[in-house]
Amino acid sequence: MEANTTATTYNKSNHKQKHNKKQTKGKQKIEMKMIQDDDDRLITFSKRRSGIYKKASELVTLCGGEIGLVIFSPSGKPFSYGHPSVDVVAKRLLLDQATGAATSDAAAHPIVEAHRRLRINNLNQQYNDLFGHLETEKEKQKELLKMPAPDELWAAPIEGLSLDELNERQRCLEELHATISNHVKERLTRSLNSFNNKDKNVSTPATAPSSSSLFSKRI
Amino acid sequence: MEANTTATTYNKSNHKQKHNKKQTKGKQKIEMKMIQDDDDRLITFSKRRSGIYKKASELVTLCGGEIGLVIFSPSGKPFSYGHPSVDVVAKRLLLDQATGAATSDAAAHPIVEAHRRLRINNLNQQYNDLFGHLETEKEKQKELLKMPAPDELWAAPIEGLSLDELNERQRCLEELHATISNHVKERLTRSLNSFNNKDKNVSTPATAPSSSSLFSKRI
DNA sequence: GTGCCTATATTTAGAGG
DNA sequence: ACCTCTAAATATAGGCA
Numbered sequence: 347m348e349a350n351t352t353a354t355t356y357n358k359s360n361h362k363q364k365h366n367k368k369q370t371k372g373k374q375k376i377e378m379k380m381i382q383d384d385d386d387r388l389i390t391f392s393k394r395r396s397g398i399y400k401k402a403s404e405l406v407t408l409c410g411g412e413i414g415l416v417i418f419s420p421s422g423k424p425f426s427y428g429h430p431s432v433d434v435v436a437k438r439l440l441l442d443q444a445t446g447a448a449t450s451d452a453a454a455h456p457i458v459e460a461h462r463r464l465r466i467n468n469l470n471q472q473y474n475d476l477f478g479h480l481e482t483e484k485e486k487q488k489e490l491l492k493m494p495a496p497d498e499l500w501a502a503p504i505e506g507l508s509l510d511e512l513n514e515r516q517r518c519l520e521e522l523h524a525t526i527s528n529h530v531k532e533r534l535t536r537s538l539n540s541f542n543n544k545d546k547n548v549s550t551p552a553t554a555p556s557s558s559s560l561f562s563k564r565i
Numbered sequence: 566m567e568a569n570t571t572a573t574t575y576n577k578s579n580h581k582q583k584h585n586k587k588q589t590k591g592k593q594k595i596e597m598k599m600i601q602d603d604d605d606r607l608i609t610f611s612k613r614r615s616g617i618y619k620k621a622s623e624l625v626t627l628c629g630g631e632i633g634l635v636i637f638s639p640s641g642k643p644f645s646y647g648h649p650s651v652d653v654v655a656k657r658l659l660l661d662q663a664t665g666a667a668t669s670d671a672a673a674h675p676i677v678e679a680h681r682r683l684r685i686n687n688l689n690q691q692y693n694d695l696f697g698h699l700e701t702e703k704e705k706q707k708e709l710l711k712m713p714a715p716d717e718l719w720a721a722p723i724e725g726l727s728l729d730e731l732n733e734r735q736r737c738l739e740e741l742h743a744t745i746s747n748h749v750k751e752r753l754t755r756s757l758n759s760f761n762n763k764d765k766n767v768s769t770p771a772t773a774p775s776s777s778s779l780f781s782k783r784i
Numbered sequence: 785g786t787g788c789c790t791a792t793a794t795t796t797a798g799a800g801g
Numbered sequence: 802a803c804c805t806c807t808a809a810a811t812a813t814a815g816g817c818a
Contacts, residue, residue, distance in 0.1 A: 368790085369816095370789070370817095371815055372814075373791065373792040373813050373815080374791090374792075374793085374813095375794095379626065386814090388785080390627055390628060390813090390814080391628040391630070393813065394627070397620060397811095397813075398617065401616060401795095402617060404613070405613045405636070407597050408595075408600050408610075408613070409609060409610040410599060410606075410639040411639045412637040413637070415632075415633070416632070416634075417632045417633075418631040420630045587808070588799095588808080589797090589798065589799065589806070589808060590797075590798055590799080590807085590809085591809040591810085592807085592808065592810050592811085593797050593810085595796095605798095607802095608798095609796090609797080611802095613796080616796075620812095
């Protein structure tokens with residue numbers, strides 16, 4: 347940030363360097379996928395964890411409110427950050443729940459939307475799965491699908507027919523999506539190796555022998 | 566780069582510049598203290614909350630591990646983000662503690678109970694959880710979107726397409742889906758607000774008969 | 785592992801729809 | 802409210818101590 351025009355500030359040790367040669371590579375863009383090198387991954391974890399802590403504290407400072415954060419490192423070590431403390435945040439959550447105060451209004455309405463978004467998230471999860479990301483999202487999906495009496499959530503008053511139409515269309519989209527996902531998945535099974543580059547042109551023969559069981563069609 | 570003579574005057578030598586006018590002020594530095602203006606604070610809260618969600622998901626993607634995050638907005642509404650889910654993280658924390666595993670921060674225990682109860686009695690957490698993911702995923706998907714006429718998607722034969730084409734189609738579907746969802750959301754919000762009474766019972770063609778009390782949504 | 789450094793990549797404040 | 806746009810502020814990858 348401080349780096350002004352000529353970028354010659356790295357010579358702390360009065361060692362003269364080539365004047366117009368870059369001292370470092372600067373921040374390089376990295377692919378958003380699991381870092382394979384153990385060492386790099388650990389370093390990145392540390393740095394980014396700090397970054398998140400900072401963001402969290404800034405959010406609290408700027409906007410007030412409370413925050414609690416727990417992170418398990420790839421090696422399983424737990425870290426946490428909280429303001430005023432994880433404890434306080436957790437207790438407040440309990441208190442709100444017990445008194446049914448702040449959460450009741452927030453909960454009642456989003457119920458419908460929760461269901462809606464649940465279904466959307468379903469799609470996202472499949473999408474991610476196709477690209478080899480967020481494999482464990484499925485766990486959450488499962489848990490969420492256990493939501494009590496989802497059907498009751500749809501009794502909300504709705505202002506018009508067009509909404510139903512939208513819902514119907516939504517449903518169709520989901521089916522189509524699932525179908526396409528299936529096909530993609532099948533192809534992927536046979537050309538998995540080439541699929542790291544998302545814009546790589548990967549084409550395969552047109553039919554798949556098996557592997558349809560790989561992808562359980564839901565929704 | 567270096568914050569040179571800021572904004573207002575872009576004329577280095579005190580004469581009129583025709584094309585040098587800045588279109589916006591760009592990101593301005595702000596003091597790290599509570600934002601007083603209600604509106605600004607709310608906006609900043611939203612933006613930064615999304616930012617943190619993204620950072621969290623990136624951390625998980627790059628490094629693996631698990632993360633659970635709970636935020637109370639200044640007005641007391643709870644938000645959360647978790648991977649694989651807040652519940653999983655909480656349970657893991659509990660497990661670690663039960664087995665006496667090395668806990669770098671033991672203060673987080675109550676969060677476990679909090680989330681258990683939340684999950685049972687209140688969908689708000691799930692809602693926010695999903696919302697966070699949705700926002701994050703939406704950005705990922707946005708990068709390569711080009712939406713053809715929706716109708717073409719419906720009739721499109723799946724069989725003859727390359728993997729690339731299928732992937733592209735997926736993205737279109739995602740976007741379409743999100744768009745429709747937004748419309749539904751808006752309508753629901755509006756209608757729910759206007760039918761803000763308890764036990765409003767308006768049945769929709771295909772689903773359950775009654776709903777519980779509904780309240781307006783706010784941050 | 786932590787901390788510093790630079791050069792970039794990313795985030796986001798502010799203003800408009 | 803939520804999205805877009807832009808320019809400036811931050812975060813951070815890759816190195817080194």
